[in-house]
Amino acid sequence: MIPDIGNSNRKGVILGDAFYWAPASWFDTTLGAQYLSKRGSAERAEIRATPDENTTFAYNYYGVIDRGLPDSNGVLQPQGGHQQRLEIQSLFRNNWRFVTDFTQLSSLTFRLAFADAYGDAINSEVRSSIFLTNNFKGFSLNFAALNDKNFLTINPERVSR
Numbered sequence: 001m002i003p004d005i006g007n008s009n010r011k012g013v014i015l016g017d018a019f020y021w022a023p024a025s026w027f028d029t030t031l032g033a034q035y036l037s038k039r040g041s042a043e044r045a046e047i048r049a050t051p052d053e054n055t056t057f058a059y060n061y062y063g064v065i066d067r068g069l070p071d072s073n074g075v076l077q078p079q080g081g082h083q084q085r086l087e088i089q090s091l092f093r094n095n096w097r098f099v100t101d102f103t104q105l106s107s108l109t110f111r112l113a114f115a116d117a118y119g120d121a122i123n124s125e126v127r128s129s130i131f132l133t134n135n136f137k138g139f140s141l142n143f144a145a146l147n148d149k150n151f152l153t154i155n156p157e158r159v160s161r
Helices: 108-114 118-122
Strands: 004-008 012-024 027-036 039-052 055-066 081-091 096-105 127-135 139-151
Touching: 004 027, 055 108, 081 108, 096 108
Parallel strands: none
Antiparallel strands: 004 012, 012 027, 027 039, 039 055, 055 081, 081 096, 096 127, 127 139
């Protein structure tokens, strides 16, 4: 792919590249990395697949290994972390349908420091859902698991490394 070269007040000089690979007509992936002169390095991955006409799969990952910014005492405060999302939709026999939209964020600090869009940076919630459903003879049978995580709490959770 085309190399990524730029400059940012927050990230410094940015040098990066990505590799696109499509080994089959139903599967492709993009893997990329960036060097951020002021911060560290960033990694990206995107995998998409449609193994059959009734199933789609998508996975996205973005992570930063951050050296940190100096605080008022000159101590570096890393803001790195990662964000990943998995989406699967599948239709099975006898009208069964499975859907998952799973999102994981390591910390709001990471999102605030490295989000590419303003809308991403201001969103403090992460929602995930999984469900299995079947509609038959005028009835519905549904199983669901939902998870809403809000990073704006009085005692923020910390992810141990």
